[in-house]
Amino acid sequence: MAAPARTASDAPALRASGLSRRFGARVALRDVGFAVSPGELVAVIGPNGAGKTTLLSILAGIQSPDAGAVERPSGGVGWVPQQPALYSKLSVAENLRLFARLERVADPEAAVERMLAQADLADRARDEVGRLSGGNRQRVNIAIGLLADPAVLLLDEPSTALDPRQRERLWDFVGGLTGRGTGIVYSTHIVQEAERYADRVLVLADGELIFTGTPRELEAESGASGVDFEAAFVRFLHERGH
Amino acid sequence: MRWLLLKDLQILRRSPLLVGLLVVYPVAIAVLIGVALSRSPEKPKVAFVNQVPPAASTFKLGGQEIDASKYAERLFESVEPVRVGTREQAIEKVRDGEALGALIVPPDITEKLGTGLQSAEVEVIYNNEDPVKGRYVEQIINSRLADANAALADKLREIAVQDIHLLLDGGELSLFGRTYDILGLRRTERILQDALRTLPADSPERERLRQVERFASLAVANLNLATDVVGTVSQPVRVKRTPLQGKRTPLDSFAVAIAVTVSLMFVTVLLASGMLALEREEHAFSRLVRGLVSRMGLLAEKVGLAALCAWVVALAMTCGIGLFVSLDWSRFGLWLVALAFAAAGFGALGVAIGGLAREVRAASLLAFLLSLPIAFLALVPSGAVSGGVYDVVRVVSALFPFKPALDAMDSALNDTGQSLLGPLAHLTALTAAFMVVARLALRRFG
Numbered sequence: 001m002a003a004p005a006r007t008a009s010d011a012p013a014l015r016a017s018g019l020s021r022r023f024g025a026r027v028a029l030r031d032v033g034f035a036v037s038p039g040e041l042v043a044v045i046g047p048n049g050a051g052k053t054t055l056l057s058i059l060a061g062i063q064s065p066d067a068g069a070v071e072r073p074s075g076g077v078g079w080v081p082q083q084p085a086l087y088s089k090l091s092v093a094e095n096l097r098l099f100a101r102l103e104r105v106a107d108p109e110a111a112v113e114r115m116l117a118q119a120d121l122a123d124r125a126r127d128e129v130g131r132l133s134g135g136n137r138q139r140v141n142i143a144i145g146l147l148a149d150p151a152v153l154l155l156d157e158p159s160t161a162l163d164p165r166q167r168e169r170l171w172d173f174v175g176g177l178t179g180r181g182t183g184i185v186y187s188t189h190i191v192q193e194a195e196r197y198a199d200r201v202l203v204l205a206d207g208e209l210i211f212t213g214t215p216r217e218l219e220a221e222s223g224a225s226g227v228d229f230e231a232a233f234v235r236f237l238h239e240r241g242h
Numbered sequence: 243m244r245w246l247l248l249k250d251l252q253i254l255r256r257s258p259l260l261v262g263l264l265v266v267y268p269v270a271i272a273v274l275i276g277v278a279l280s281r282s283p284e285k286p287k288v289a290f291v292n293q294v295p296p297a298a299s300t301f302k303l304g305g306q307e308i309d310a311s312k313y314a315e316r317l318f319e320s321v322e323p324v325r326v327g328t329r330e331q332a333i334e335k336v337r338d339g340e341a342l343g344a345l346i347v348p349p350d351i352t353e354k355l356g357t358g359l360q361s362a363e364v365e366v367i368y369n370n371e372d373p374v375k376g377r378y379v380e381q382i383i384n385s386r387l388a389d390a391n392a393a394l395a396d397k398l399r400e401i402a403v404q405d406i407h408l409l410l411d412g413g414e415l416s417l418f419g420r421t422y423d424i425l426g427l428r429r430t431e432r433i434l435q436d437a438l439r440t441l442p443a444d445s446p447e448r449e450r451l452r453q454v455e456r457f458a459s460l461a462v463a464n465l466n467l468a469t470d471v472v473g474t475v476s477q478p479v480r481v482k483r484t485p486l487q488g489k490r491t492p493l494d495s496f497a498v499a500i501a502v503t504v505s506l507m508f509v510t511v512l513l514a515s516g517m518l519a520l521e522r523e524e525h526a527f528s529r530l531v532r533g534l535v536s537r538m539g540l541l542a543e544k545v546g547l548a549a550l551c552a553w554v555v556a557l558a559m560t561c562g563i564g565l566f567v568s569l570d571w572s573r574f575g576l577w578l579v580a581l582a583f584a585a586a587g588f589g590a591l592g593v594a595i596g597g598l599a600r601e602v603r604a605a606s607l608l609a610f611l612l613s614l615p616i617a618f619l620a621l622v623p624s625g626a627v628s629g630g631v632y633d634v635v636r637v638v639s640a641l642f643p644f645k646p647a648l649d650a651m652d653s654a655l656n657d658t659g660q661s662l663l664g665p666l667a668h669l670t671a672l673t674a675a676f677m678v679v680a681r682l683a684l685r686r687f688g
Contacts, residue, residue: 057528060532061532061533062528062531062532079528079529079532081525081528081529083525084525085524085525085526085527085528085529086524086525086526087249087253087524087526088524089252089253089256089257090249090252090253090256094249094252098245098249099529099534101245102245102246102530102534102535103534128256144529
């Protein structure tokens with residue numbers, strides 16, 4: 001049973017404005033603002049320690065910003081942490097069922113069946129999560145984030161620790177979600193994934209949002225020609241002193 | 243919260259090693275304590291040389307025959323005698339380690355006792371190779387010899403009192419195979435008084451008879467006191483036992499309270515800390531507290547889970563011990579209440595530990611490292627350390643749930659004469675305090 005596709009509209013599914021966050025003397029985020037449209041796939045890229053996870057945590061409501069605000073959609077925001085947040089002693093179906101109940105989904109069993117089919121895990125439903133491969137665990141992790149059928153899904157470095165084939169399957173799965181109108185925001189340190197899959201990239205460096213635009217626009221902004229996207233991205237950061 | 247509780251029970255069900263330990267641990271402890279408390283301690287072996295000829299094991303004192311072997315049996319209530327024929331053989335047994343000590347009874351012991359004038363002597367040889375056992379044997383032999391001495395002294399006192407009564411009231415006395423009729427001082431006094439009445443007032447015999455009659459009266463009065471004096475001499479110091487603070491717990495029952503409290507502490511603290519740390523280890527914590535469950539709700543669920551499991555385990559353990567040791571089953575309702583409050587206190591301590599640790603292993607290690615000294619401190623008796631140190635020990639013990647939990651279990655299991663309400667109120671306050679500590683510690687979870 002597939003969830004009905006959302007109607008694309010110009011109204012943002014998620015909007016963040018003026019987000020700032022400090023950890024003691026260190027500034028993790030400084031005045032970050034952007035919006036996500038329904039069905040849009042937005043990549044957040046930047047060097048290590050740029051504030052990507054902090055930004056996603058604030059968007060997910062796990063952390064509170066010191067300043068700024070997040071307008072979340074009425075359908076809620078799905079959250080997929082970097083590490084699979086699953087109980088390894090429970091089966092795939094039991095994990096889904098538990099979180100469906102905790103999310104107070106109207107029909108938990110139907111939601112479990114839907115996500116098993118969507119994540120292509122129906123044949124592994126009774127397997128303990130601890131016995132699954134990293135790729136399958138990540139699919140269960142994402143499926144849990146989608147149980148409540150959120151308007152926006154936040155993924156923190158979803159492809160980390162996956163092999164190339166598993167990554168391909170993951171992005172096929174995520175692509176299917178945007179096709180149904182779910183807005184996706186994901187962080188990644190694999191910049192090729194941003195080039196290949198994202199509609200728009202946000203570049204964070206030292207807590208500041210220093211670029212918003214398409215991958216092609218980022219390449220053009222870097223002024224590099226005849227180099228790959230990763231080299232253009234590195235050059236872009238160097239030019240801005242990062 | 244019930245879904246989380248069911249989830250945790252499901253995880254526990256799928257952790258056979260952990261559940262096995264939770265079941266085996268209290269059963270093993272219950273059986274060990276039960277067997278230990280229901281069996282007497284193993285008797286140490288002592289080489290025993292009795293050089294008294296069998297025919298001479300009895301002696302006569304004050305016309306009564308006393309069997310010395312009856313008093314020797316008292317010694318064997320606490321030691322296992324290894325009977326040998328000579329002193330050299332006894333020493334050999336001690337040297338070889340077959341016996342921890344030797345007791346040598348010389349041939350003239352009954353003869354000396356029979357005189358009623360000489361002290362008899364026995365020889366005791368110790369093996370101090372193991373100082374603890376050596377000390378134990380020394381104390382046992384000394385204690386039992388003191389018992390035998392006291393029993394003999396009682397017998398001698400009894401004979402002395404009989405002789406005094408014979409002197410006072412008269413009767414038959416057997417001596418050297420002949421029986422003599424003893425007049426007795428009271429009868430002598432009466433005869434003298436009768437004689438004085440029949441004598442003429444101016445009889446010269448009257449004054450001499452009056453002197454003898456006064457002597458008889460004085461002797462009767464003083465010998466009446468002599469029976470009490472003899473009793474006092476045989477036991478100059480008596481012990482009057484007055485327990486302070488009104489506790490009347492037998493040692494066995496207190497040992498049961500300690501065993502149950504220690505088990506309850508370990509099961510609850512380990513479960514609560516481990517299950518909370520597991521949420522972090524499985525990375526589920528951030529997902530849960532995104533509005534699915536409050537942090538305080540999560541803590542309450544972990545405390546409830548650990549307390550419930552430990553409550554069942556500790557109750558089973560108490561009932562198991564009850565098969566070996568006499569417990570007051572009419573207080574069963576109080577056991578349930580005390581166990582519940584104690585489990586809640588330990589559960590709150592457990593989540594505070596689980597909040598500080600990020601992994602299950604770290605939480606378990608921290609739980610052990612913290613629980614053991616808390617239990618030991620709570621068992622330090624007053625007088626074992628200096629007054630200042632004991633005050634510190636009391637304060638530290640009051641800050642953790644073990645001491646009030648032990649007091650609650652002791653009051654519930656035994657009629658200690660102390661109210662259960664005090665320890666329960668203490669446990670309630672500690673539960674609340676450790677929940678606050680745990681909530682603050684959860685900030686580290688992110």
